[in-house]
Amino acid sequence: MKTVLAFVLVLGSVVIAQAAPPADAPVMSAAAPAPIGDVARGRKVFFQCRTCHYPEKAYGNHNGPNLYDVFGRKAGTREGYEHYSETMKHAGFVWTPQLLDFWLAHPDTFLPDSNMIVFPTTAQERADLIAYLQTFHD
Numbered sequence: 001m002k003t004v005l006a007f008v009l010v011l012g013s014v015v016i017a018q019a020a021p022p023a024d025a026p027v028m029s030a031a032a033p034a035p036i037g038d039v040a041r042g043r044k045v046f047f048q049c050r051t052c053h054y055p056e057k058a059y060g061n062h063n064g065p066n067l068y069d070v071f072g073r074k075a076g077t078r079e080g081y082e083h084y085s086e087t088m089k090h091a092g093f094v095w096t097p098q099l100l101d102f103w104l105a106h107p108d109t110f111l112p113d114s115n116m117i118v119f120p121t122t123a124q125e126r127a128d129l130i131a132y133l134q135t136f137h138d
Contacts, residue, residue, distance in 0.1 A: 036131075037132070038127075039135055041132075045120055048118050049118065049129070052116075053065065054066050055132070056068060065084075066081070069136065069137045069138060070136075071100075072095065072096075074092070074095075085115055086113070087113050088114050091111065101130060104129070105126060
């Protein structure tokens with residue numbers, strides 16, 4: 001089983017911590033300010049995600065887990081969803097907007113054997129999507 005990288009949030013940036021990082025490991029820089037997300041644009045970005053996910057509380061899981069209240073939830077633990085990859089089941093971290101952004105930006109290196117197949121491609125799309133998902137919570 002592949003080891004999940006341990007992530008530490010430091011002043012809003014993500015730092016990769018592992019014993020021997022691969023030469024091509026992604027590094028997230030705090031130099032460029034993150035784009036500000038727009039909920040209305042995020043709703044449009046989420047259209048491609050809706051093939052597998054629902055963000056609404058009243059809906060259940062679909063091909064992927066329901067994303068209602070995803071931030072603050074331990075990865076791989078959505079009640080009733082039984083199709084997580086082994087890596088996701090054993091990830092051991094709690095979803096934050098920063099970690100979701102990092103994963104969406106680096107799907108091949110962070111949780112690479114997950115079942116997710118569609119990812120927003122630009123930093124602005126990711127920021128918009130995250131702003132939209134942040135509206136779905138108790």
